[in-house]
Structures are given as structure tokens and as C-alpha cells.
Amino acid sequence: MSTFTLPNTQVTVKLCDDLTREQLLEFPAFKIWLHRLQTSLSLQHTNPSHTFHSSPYTLRSLTIQSLDRFGSSRIGFIKLSAFITNSASESLPGAVFLRGASVGMLVVLQPDDLPRGSEAEKYVLLTVQPRVAAGSLEMVELPAGMVDDGTFVGTAAKEIKEELGLDIPEGELVNMTELAIPGSEKGDEGLPRAMYPSAGGCDECIPLFLHEKRVPRGTLSEWTGRLTGLRDQGEKITLKLVRREDLWWQGARDAKALGGVGSLGRTET
Structure with missing residues (x-):
């Protein structure tokens, strides 16, 4: 050694x-x-x-x-x-x-036949995939990805494309953790404005990004069960569509999902 x-x-x-x-x-x-x-x-x-x-x-x-x-x-x-x-x-x-930083993405979809500004019928896209570290083959969670050489927001847009098949401009992503966590103050430790799901043993920090999109009603039924991810890299991802108000229990085992529930309230005030 x-x-x-x-x-x-x-x-x-x-x-x-x-x-x-x-x-x-x-x-x-x-x-x-x-x-x-x-x-x-x-x-x-x-x-x-x-x-x-x-x-x-x-x-x-x-x-x-x-x-x-x-x-x-x-x-x-x-x-x-x-x-x-x-x-x-x-x-x-x-x-x-x-392991470095990651990003989490909260993608909210709404049928486009509803009036603009309506809060009715909003759905969240979740992923279901094997997570061997948790001993699970069907972990339900918000889409996420590791940050390699890019920015937080760039990685979020890339992961949304890879896991969900949606092309979303970086400028249309809202960084919810920046809204929830105050900016740096003199004398603070300079940590990123992100959540730490396991700070007792891991350096991973995760900013959460929000994107809301209106889509044809018929498209919504196509999302649940769709197979996505980079299959040649071992990603076996199935999409799951849940009502926004059900996110707190549908994604209850996922720290990102629970963080997204709390951040949603802040973005709507």
C-alpha cells in the first residue's frame, strides 16, 4: 500500500x-x-x-x-x-x-384540454427500476442521474431525455432546492443548495428540478408501463404515472420524492 x-x-x-x-x-x-x-x-x-x-x-x-x-x-x-x-x-x-453529486427531476404533466392555470389533474412521472443496494427489483422513485462533467441543470435535462424520452430546454427547469435553501451567507460552510439523502456516510448531494408540461390527454395513458433508460448500460426502467397528490405515498421510500413534495408547496406559494 x-x-x-x-x-x-x-x-x-x-x-x-x-x-x-x-x-x-x-x-x-x-x-x-x-x-x-x-x-x-x-x-x-x-x-x-x-x-x-x-x-x-x-x-x-x-x-x-x-x-x-x-x-x-x-x-x-x-x-x-x-x-x-x-x-x-x-x-x-x-x-x-x-460518489459525487446527482440530480433529481420532478416532471408534472397535465392534460392540455384543461384551462391554463388550472391545478386539476396533474400527474407526476416516476420510475420503477432495480436498486440492488436496497435489495429491491422494483424501487419507485423520481427520475435521477449522476452528474459527471456537466452542470446540475444540464444533467437534469439529459436524464429527462434518457429516462423519460422528453426533450426539455434547460431554461424550462426550475431548481426547487435553490428556492427552498437560502443562498450562501458569510461564515457558512459553502455547501451546495441541494439535499443530502445520506450525509452520515455519503457525499452525494441532489438538487431537485421541476418541469411542468401540458400534453394531449391521450398521451398520458401511454406513459405508464413504458420501458426506458439506456438498456445497453443495464438500465431497466419502467415509467409509472401517479396523481400529484399521491406522490407522498407512492414515492414514500424515495428521499427525492419526499423532498419534491415539500418543495412543490414552496414553488406554488
């Missing part, structure tokens, strides 16, 4: 097999996570009212335990352990699964 010291720090990094220093330092999820952590740690010293100001914590070392690759070369996920202590030898939980 090879080791190195993070540039401009005294933090020792132990690498797992099949991972080089350069690959780790260029992995986008690692770079973003490390920057956010270092920003948060620095606030202990600069903010006298910080909870840990009197005995600040320091990142001492990192152990990269394992990784998964997409294809033969590109890193997909990394599992690491961060050793963070203070002068009293107290430590913080440091198990981290790095």
Missing part, C-alpha cells in the same frame, strides 16, 4: 491497490469533498461562535479502502476513512463513500 502527503498539508494518504496518487487527486468527487471538508474545518478557527472553536478538529490522515470503476479506467466510486481528531484526542466518524 503506497502513501503520499496531500499537497500543501501534513495529511498522509494511504492508497489502495490499483489507485495512483494522480488518479485520486483528479477524481472530481474527491476534489470537491476535500475542498468542502477543508473549508468547514477552517471555520472552526475563524468563527469564534463555532461549536468547536475552543478545541478545533484537524484532518490527520486518509485511508483509501477500495474503489469501483466505470468501464476499464474511469473511477466511479471510492470508499475511504478519514482520521479527524482534536487536541483532546476526540475523533469524528470518518467513514465516507464518495
Whole structure:
């Protein structure tokens, strides 16, 4: 197991097999996570009212335990352990699964024979697909996708096209989490305006985007049961159409869906 010291720090990094220093330092999820952590740690010293100001914590070392690759070369996920202590030898939980940001999409459809401005008969498109990590072959959730090299809004538009078959201009997507979460304030940690479904062990953050579309009534019946997704990449997605008022229980196991229910109320006020 090879080791190195993070540039401009005294933090020792132990690498797992099949991972080089350069690959780790260029992995986008690692770079973003490390920057956010270092920003948060620095606030202990600069903010006298910080909870840990009197005995600040320091990142001492990192152990990269394992990784998964997409294809033969590109890193997909990394599992690491961060050793963070203070002068009293107290430590913080440091198990981290790095996978990077994702986006969630709330697509609301309404028959176009209803008057414009009507709130009647609005439906939400959900996906049903295998989620092996949850032990499920039929998980019901909002459409979602990982952010690779693009922007949040660009990824959302791309995923809507891939999973739902809808071409939606980026300018027609409403970022609901930006509406729900206040903008950055002086002294805050600079986290993205997004939801964290599993902050106790994973870096994934998810902004939720809304798009409302009027469609011919006959089209609605065509959505439920449609098979979509990138089949050659293992995506086995079936679409499910539910009434908007039923989203809270139809998607109750999905954090994105529950977040969308709360955000919908804000966009309508």
C-alpha cells in the first residue's frame, strides 16, 4: 500500500491497490469533498461562535479502502476513512463513500384540454427500476442521474431525455432546492443548495428540478408501463404515472420524492 502527503498539508494518504496518487487527486468527487471538508474545518478557527472553536478538529490522515470503476479506467466510486481528531484526542466518524453529486427531476404533466392555470389533474412521472443496494427489483422513485462533467441543470435535462424520452430546454427547469435553501451567507460552510439523502456516510448531494408540461390527454395513458433508460448500460426502467397528490405515498421510500413534495408547496406559494 503506497502513501503520499496531500499537497500543501501534513495529511498522509494511504492508497489502495490499483489507485495512483494522480488518479485520486483528479477524481472530481474527491476534489470537491476535500475542498468542502477543508473549508468547514477552517471555520472552526475563524468563527469564534463555532461549536468547536475552543478545541478545533484537524484532518490527520486518509485511508483509501477500495474503489469501483466505470468501464476499464474511469473511477466511479471510492470508499475511504478519514482520521479527524482534536487536541483532546476526540475523533469524528470518518467513514465516507464518495460518489459525487446527482440530480433529481420532478416532471408534472397535465392534460392540455384543461384551462391554463388550472391545478386539476396533474400527474407526476416516476420510475420503477432495480436498486440492488436496497435489495429491491422494483424501487419507485423520481427520475435521477449522476452528474459527471456537466452542470446540475444540464444533467437534469439529459436524464429527462434518457429516462423519460422528453426533450426539455434547460431554461424550462426550475431548481426547487435553490428556492427552498437560502443562498450562501458569510461564515457558512459553502455547501451546495441541494439535499443530502445520506450525509452520515455519503457525499452525494441532489438538487431537485421541476418541469411542468401540458400534453394531449391521450398521451398520458401511454406513459405508464413504458420501458426506458439506456438498456445497453443495464438500465431497466419502467415509467409509472401517479396523481400529484399521491406522490407522498407512492414515492414514500424515495428521499427525492419526499423532498419534491415539500418543495412543490414552496414553488406554488
